[in-house]
Amino acid sequence: MDFALSEDHLMLRQSARTFLEKEISLARVLVPGTTVEDASYDANWRKIVDMGWPGLVIDEVEGGSGLSCIDLAMILGEMGRSLAPSPFLGTLFGTWAIQKGGSPSQKKNLLSGIASGSIKMALAIAEASGAVDGPCREATARRQGEGWSLTGAKSFVIDAAAADWLVVAAQDEQTGRRAFFLVETRQPGVSIDLLPWRDVTRQVADVRLRNAVGERLEGEDAVLWPWLRDRVVFALATESAAGAQRVMEMTVDYAKERTAFGRPIGGYQAIKHSLADMLGQIECCNVATLYAAWALSQNDDRAPVAAAMAKAYTSDAYMAVTQRSIQIFGAIGFTWEMVNHLYFKRARANAELFGNARTQRARVIDLVERKAA
Amino acid sequence: MDFELPGEDHPARKPIRAWFDANPHPSGLSLAQAGFVVPHWPRPWGLAADAELQLIIDQEMKRAGVHVPRNPVAINNCAQSLLTHGTEAQREQLLWPALSGEHIWCMLFSEPSGGSDLGALRTVARRDGDHYVVKGHKIWTSLAHKAKVGVLVARTDPDQPKHKGLSEFLVDMDMPGIRIRPIIDMSAHENEYNEVFLDEVRIPADRLLGKEGEGWALCTTQLQTERVALSRPGAIWGHGPSARELIEGLAEVGALEDGAMRDEAAQVYIEGEILRLLAYRSLSDRMNAKAPGPEGAIYKMLAAPHGQRVVDLAKRSQGARGMIAGEKPFPSQLAGDDPYDDWDHAFWFSQAVTLGVGTQEVLKNVVAERMLGLPRDIDPTARLPWSEARRKQSGG
Numbered sequence: 001m002d003f004a005l006s007e008d009h010l011m012l013r014q015s016a017r018t019f020l021e022k023e024i025s026l027a028r029v030l031v032p033g034t035t036v037e038d039a040s041y042d043a044n045w046r047k048i049v050d051m052g053w054p055g056l057v058i059d060e061v062e063g064g065s066g067l068s069c070i071d072l073a074m075i076l077g078e079m080g081r082s083l084a085p086s087p088f089l090g091t092l093f094g095t096w097a098i099q100k101g102g103s104p105s106q107k108k109n110l111l112s113g114i115a116s117g118s119i120k121m122a123l124a125i126a127e128a129s130g131a132v133d134g135p136c137r138e139a140t141a142r143r144q145g146e147g148w149s150l151t152g153a154k155s156f157v158i159d160a161a162a163a164d165w166l167v168v169a170a171q172d173e174q175t176g177r178r179a180f181f182l183v184e185t186r187q188p189g190v191s192i193d194l195l196p197w198r199d200v201t202r203q204v205a206d207v208r209l210r211n212a213v214g215e216r217l218e219g220e221d222a223v224l225w226p227w228l229r230d231r232v233v234f235a236l237a238t239e240s241a242a243g244a245q246r247v248m249e250m251t252v253d254y255a256k257e258r259t260a261f262g263r264p265i266g267g268y269q270a271i272k273h274s275l276a277d278m279l280g281q282i283e284c285c286n287v288a289t290l291y292a293a294w295a296l297s298q299n300d301d302r303a304p305v306a307a308a309m310a311k312a313y314t315s316d317a318y319m320a321v322t323q324r325s326i327q328i329f330g331a332i333g334f335t336w337e338m339v340n341h342l343y344f345k346r347a348r349a350n351a352e353l354f355g356n357a358r359t360q361r362a363r364v365i366d367l368v369e370r371k372a373a
Numbered sequence: 374m375d376f377e378l379p380g381e382d383h384p385a386r387k388p389i390r391a392w393f394d395a396n397p398h399p400s401g402l403s404l405a406q407a408g409f410v411v412p413h414w415p416r417p418w419g420l421a422a423d424a425e426l427q428l429i430i431d432q433e434m435k436r437a438g439v440h441v442p443r444n445p446v447a448i449n450n451c452a453q454s455l456l457t458h459g460t461e462a463q464r465e466q467l468l469w470p471a472l473s474g475e476h477i478w479c480m481l482f483s484e485p486s487g488g489s490d491l492g493a494l495r496t497v498a499r500r501d502g503d504h505y506v507v508k509g510h511k512i513w514t515s516l517a518h519k520a521k522v523g524v525l526v527a528r529t530d531p532d533q534p535k536h537k538g539l540s541e542f543l544v545d546m547d548m549p550g551i552r553i554r555p556i557i558d559m560s561a562h563e564n565e566y567n568e569v570f571l572d573e574v575r576i577p578a579d580r581l582l583g584k585e586g587e588g589w590a591l592c593t594t595q596l597q598t599e600r601v602a603l604s605r606p607g608a609i610w611g612h613g614p615s616a617r618e619l620i621e622g623l624a625e626v627g628a629l630e631d632g633a634m635r636d637e638a639a640q641v642y643i644e645g646e647i648l649r650l651l652a653y654r655s656l657s658d659r660m661n662a663k664a665p666g667p668e669g670a671i672y673k674m675l676a677a678p679h680g681q682r683v684v685d686l687a688k689r690s691q692g693a694r695g696m697i698a699g700e701k702p703f704p705s706q707l708a709g710d711d712p713y714d715d716w717d718h719a720f721w722f723s724q725a726v727t728l729g730v731g732t733q734e735v736l737k738n739v740v741a742e743r744m745l746g747l748p749r750d751i752d753p754t755a756r757l758p759w760s761e762a763r764r765k766q767s768g769g
Contacts, residue, residue: 001375001376002657003654004374004658005374070374252746256748266748276674280671283668283671284648294376295376309646312639313647358636361636364639364642369624
């Protein structure tokens with residue numbers, strides 16, 4: 001039993017932080033009217049590729065670094081802390097889907113390309129309602145010779161417009177069940193529309209499919225999706241925990257500097273207590289996400305509950321922390337040129353995507369009840 | 374990093390389990406002499422146990438259905454000061470009866486004029502030959518009516534600033550001049566708290582703990598009730614039911630079928646699980662030889678309102694029946710012999726958990742100042758000689 005991070009983990013986190021602080025600037029996003037296309041999205045990706053991060057979770061034999069979820073958490077957290085705009089997350093989600101669901105040849109064809117940075121991925125699973133769990137009504141797949149033909153729509157696809165390949169959830173017309181398909185984006189049957197997404201540090205798009213050519217991932221929905229979902233929500237929770245910590249740090253610094261009525265505002269209890277509450281929430285975020293990382297890295301039975309708890313807690317906490325941060329900064333915190341709103345928007349987006357806090361809580365209590373029964 | 378708790382096959386577990394098999398109904402003294410009451414202390418009182426062994430002992434004790442003697446002030450807060458600051462004679466005379474539960478201890482700290490501002494206390498101890506003569510009025514003293522020993526903090530030098538002129542004493546509670554009046558709190562249960570009046574109480578000078586003027590440092594250390602919180606997830610200061618029992622109870626009475634209740638219950642459950650993880654993380658920090666820091670304050674800041682939410686939800690699940698005295702929310706859950714195991718009592722008592730040992734507001738100040746480095750609250754009386762501050766105050 002040792003709940004503390006090892007020296008190696010701390011070093012990994014520090015090196016990621018040093019890299020991101022040096023290489024990633026949000027300056028271009030802090031110009032009013034900006035969109036994700038202005039956010040150095042592609043340039044950041046090239047730097048991230050040079051760091052070898054596209055292959056973090058890919059096995060060494062396929063050219064990756066074979067990291068565990070605990071290792072990964074160190075880097076994911078720093079990505080969340082820096083808000084670095086790039087197709088990192090979409091590629092990671094697509095990679096996981098192939099790792100769990102791909103056939104040996106699908107893995108062989110894609111994973112080494114992803115690890116080297118030449119292939120970018122995205123995971124297209126949500127419906128227009130945002131639902132990711134239910135049956136797939138808006139996209140269907142029909143067998144066509146050796147391959148499949150996909151028609152319909154997918155919503156809220158992170159990094160779709162940058163992706164070379166999509167992993168698409170669609171209903172198999174014959175069985176009525178949901179399955180996952182690899183779809184190359186550069187083909188006539190695929191069109192991708194960027195959404196005017198408020199979180200301008202992230203690229204999110206809708207995808208339309210019209211007789212798009214796809215190949216089926218071997219893994220069945222019932223096996224692939226729970227495994228993938230636990231990782232996806234863990235990733236979002238980890239980003240949120242670290243983003244919240246960054247927001248608290250900058251808000252504390254501000255409260256020490258900014259004076260009003262002859263004292264730093266951080267000396268007034270109304271502000272102090274709000275910041276103490278933030279610290280409490282962040283301690284909880286951190287331990288919840290590390291527990292999820294550990295449980296996933298061990299393939300432990302507790303991983304599904306741990307991941308859902310982390311997503312539930314961090315969703316609410318990140319929103320609360322970023323909201324309080326704007327209030328403590330005062331009117332300046334409400335302007336586009338400050339970073340406060342970027343975190344506020346990321347917090348809201350992370351909370352809504354892949355099941356909001358309430359959805360996660362429902363899963364937690366279902367799982368707890370089932371275990372008790 | 375490894376979140377696994379010590380397993381069934383942990384080598385340290387065997388001898389502990391064997392001891393409880395051989396001693397199924399141990400006396401307080403035999404538990405104390407085996408080192409199980411304060412395992413983290415050095416021998417002969419403890420086993421110099423690391424955090425993992427402490428956790429194993431807690432688990433094995435629970436498994437055997439055995440409790441440490443109910444003497445929280447001595448065991449969790451104050452007796453440890455005797456190890457570092459007490460005289461040989463004090464240790465000899467007081468420690469074994471404290472650990473065995475033969476002498477119940479109480480803390481004579483808070484006063485009517487200010488609870489959280491402990492440093493403003495007015496009880497005076499005046500040196501008179503080989504005695505100190507104490508005059509004052511203490512309040513919110515748990516267990517005073519049962520205690521044999523009181524840990525008293527009193528002002529020995531009124532000309533020093535408020536935190537500097539304080540000293541601690543180990544007082545026999547049956548001495549002449551001590552009068553105890555019970556306080557009936559809103560739970561109307563058998564009284565937990567008391568007022569204690571000290572009228573010209575003559576304490577032998579060899580009952581001074583540490584040196585004169587060290588009282589503030591001693592009592593702030595004693596107020597860090599960390600170990601209690603660490604191994605216990607209960608709603609009332611670590612005692613009583615936890616969020617896990619809440620879910621079991623709500624499921625039993627069908628309350629989880631209501632969507633709003635179900636969501637709230639899940640929220641409380643998640644908080645409870647996260648607090649368990651935080652507690653274990655402090656344990657492993659101890660194992661990694663990190664000094665205990667102010668994170669105990671964060672833990673209490675989170676755990677106290679969480680405990681209130683646990684018992685509040687149980688109470689709300691009862692509807693109007695919850696107003697009937699003694700009505701149990703979850704009929705099949707058996708109460709243990711701890712009074713807080715009773716859900717109904719725990720709820721009516723729970724307002725105290727964000728008041729005791731410093732209010733929630735003072736605790737948030739501690740967290741903000743010590744952990745985030747925010748400016749300290751302004752206390753115009755902090756640097757003045759206490760006698761002068763008092764004069765100014767009473768002068769209006």
